[in-house]
Amino acid sequence: MGTLSLSNVTKTFGKVEVIKGVDLTVDDGEFCVFVGPSGCGKSTLLRMIAGLEDVTSGDVRLDGDRINDLAPAKREIAMVFQTYALYPHLSVRDNMGLGLKQLGTPKAQITAAVEKAATMLALEPLMDRRPSEMSGGQRQRVAIGRAIVRTPKLFLFDEPLSNLDAALRVATRIEIARLHRELDATMIYVTHDQVEAMTLADKIVVLRAGLVEQVGRPMDLYNDPDNTFVAGFIGSPQMNFLKSASLGLSSDTLGIRPEHVAISASQGDIEGRVSHLEKLGGETLTYVRTEAHGLLTVRQFGEHDHQVDGTVWLTPDQARAFHFDADGQRLRR
Amino acid sequence: MNSARHSVFRSVAAHGILILYTVIALFPVFVIVINSFKSRRAIFNEPLALPTPETFDLIGYQTVLKQGDFFQYFLNSMTVTVGSLFFVLMFGAMAAFALSEYRFRGNLLMGLYLALGIMIPIRLGTVAILQIMVASGLVNTLTALVLVYTAQGLPLAIFILSEFMRSVSDDLKNAGRIDGLSEYKIFFRLVLPLVRPALATVAVFTMIPIWNDLWFPLILAPSEETKTITLGSQVFIGQFVTNWNAVLAALGLAIVPVLVLYLIFSRQLIRGITAGAVK
Numbered sequence A: 001m002g003t004l005s006l007s008n009v010t011k012t013f014g015k016v017e018v019i020k021g022v023d024l025t026v027d028d029g030e031f032c033v034f035v036g037p038s039g040c041g042k043s044t045l046l047r048m049i050a051g052l053e054d055v056t057s058g059d060v061r062l063d064g065d066r067i068n069d070l071a072p073a074k075r076e077i078a079m080v081f082q083t084y085a086l087y088p089h090l091s092v093r094d095n096m097g098l099g100l101k102q103l104g105t106p107k108a109q110i111t112a113a114v115e116k117a118a119t120m121l122a123l124e125p126l127m128d129r130r131p132s133e134m135s136g137g138q139r140q141r142v143a144i145g146r147a148i149v150r151t152p153k154l155f156l157f158d159e160p161l162s163n164l165d166a167a168l169r170v171a172t173r174i175e176i177a178r179l180h181r182e183l184d185a186t187m188i189y190v191t192h193d194q195v196e197a198m199t200l201a202d203k204i205v206v207l208r209a210g211l212v213e214q215v216g217r218p219m220d221l222y223n224d225p226d227n228t229f230v231a232g233f234i235g236s237p238q239m240n241f242l243k244s245a246s247l248g249l250s251s252d253t254l255g256i257r258p259e260h261v262a263i264s265a266s267q268g269d270i271e272g273r274v275s276h277l278e279k280l281g282g283e284t285l286t287y288v289r290t291e292a293h294g295l296l297t298v299r300q301f302g303e304h305d306h307q308v309d310g311t312v313w314l315t316p317d318q319a320r321a322f323h324f325d326a327d328g329q330r331l332r333r
Numbered sequence B: 001m002n003s004a005r006h007s008v009f010r011s012v013a014a015h016g017i018l019i020l021y022t023v024i025a026l027f028p029v030f031v032i033v034i035n036s037f038k039s040r041r042a043i044f045n046e047p048l049a050l051p052t053p054e055t056f057d058l059i060g061y062q063t064v065l066k067q068g069d070f071f072q073y074f075l076n077s078m079t080v081t082v083g084s085l086f087f088v089l090m091f092g093a094m095a096a097f098a099l100s101e102y103r104f105r106g107n108l109l110m111g112l113y114l115a116l117g118i119m120i121p122i123r124l125g126t127v128a129i130l131q132i133m134v135a136s137g138l139v140n141t142l143t144a145l146v147l148v149y150t151a152q153g154l155p156l157a158i159f160i161l162s163e164f165m166r167s168v169s170d171d172l173k174n175a176g177r178i179d180g181l182s183e184y185k186i187f188f189r190l191v192l193p194l195v196r197p198a199l200a201t202v203a204v205f206t207m208i209p210i211w212n213d214l215w216f217p218l219i220l221a222p223s224e225e226t227k228t229i230t231l232g233s234q235v236f237i238g239q240f241v242t243n244w245n246a247v248l249a250a251l252g253l254a255i256v257p258v259l260v261l262y263l264i265f266s267r268q269l270i271r272g273i274t275a276g277a278v279k
């Protein structure tokens, strides 16, 4: 079991309110990702769930029990950190076993739990090494192993992949997704990387400046964003935002994803000059500077050619466009 | 090519300066040691000459060792230095951990107050300290010296150690909390080992002034049983005659224990000094 619920949780450092009232439920077995720009309070919120920061007001409940005042070790949670945070003086085996040892678990049981986690993550050849004798990817796998050993109700990850290089990041991401399926555990995962969020999450929580902007499944956020912030944050390359007035529309802003803009050398709604071209093989991204809307991105599948500095015409697909009011809130019709 | 030659020149110059400095720093020690093995006449005739078979004389060491309590003086110095060092490192590290780790009202003020002692010499309070020691019956005890030296060493220790402790990863401490380590275990098992180089630095800077101090032993503990080596050596320096052989031998002997302590700490000390440069 592991159902987490936050009700009107706030956090104040001195006079600065960093978390401004968050309500959230994470269901048992769910993979929930907190995503948002750097400094928006993701780590703070996670650390409050872990008990590493006091909650200024509001309730944190795990399986219905209020855990606001419970010490981190008593919360039946495990956490994986960005900097791995392995104990430098202990071997991999002892790193993984320390949590259970502190709980007074019998030795045989600890050994069994450690062996099981090690098998899961293919850590057996590393068991007697010290953290300083391993690469970053190996250290992070050990840190994940240390979390698994405790069989917690709730796994917390704070940007666990940020210190890894691109290839390892993808591999470890897949590993985490596999673990989630195998363990069937509740996980909360913090990242500022929307690709990680989209690929891992059952549920994404988009945070901005200490407030929840929108909660939903990845495709719900992608296809049905509530406001310009979520629309711009989810999806890469970023959504284009056009000024509705110059297109003769009644809304304030029109949002259109790069793949839903047609580009033509001869005709269309918006005139612009090609400022840069990126050919990625599978797709072509064209950056077009326009008078009225600034720099717009067009995404075409396959290989295409446009003259840099040449004049092109763009046409947004009105059926796929999103409309927003002056405050950035979505206008749904 | 050009830059390679340039760097050779620079490294020669740097080494030249360092060697020169080493020679200057070691010269007095060298003079003390060679003269302690010479007869009185030889010391004054040719102070810079090495002892030869004719001038070689152990009279200084014999006098010092015959003076009886010299071993006791050594023991006193050692007790006071090691005792003070222990308390300075222990309490200094604890205070530094509290200041760097916990948010509480008056944290900054407390840090400033504790650092103030770096700038205000403790000797200004000698009279008050003496009154306190008299009132508490601690005059002529080694405890008095240990207490004063602990107070003297703490400000710099807290200042240096709290800077280093701020650099210890928060994630590591938090991982320990989640695994159920108490704050004491986090301090002793996780944080202290990581700031070992800083501890060694503080130990060296704390130890030497204590070992060399003459002021407080003279005022607080001048009795025969509690004399330190520096104070003990003063018996050979008279108002009218000074027994140079004995003074030099006593000083020569007094160098040994600090040298040993320094060698124990030096590996860590060097790591502390180069910690920023190498990474």
Ligand SMILES: Nc1ncnc2c1ncn2[C@@H]1O[C@H](COP(=O)(O)OP(=O)(O)O)[C@@H](O)[C@H]1O
Pocket (backbone or CB within 6 Å): A013, A018, A036, A037, A038, A039, A040, A041, A042, A043, A044, A045
């Ligand atoms: N211990 C602290 N004291 C004061 N301010 C803090 C502290 N920890 C975090 N903050 C502030 O809280 C905000 C959110 O921080 P954080 O949760 O680390 O952001 P994120 O993880 O989303 O990048 C930041 O503006 C940061 O400066």
Ligand SMILES: [Mg+2]
Pocket (backbone or CB within 6 Å): A042, A043, A044, A159
């Ligand atoms: Mg963070």
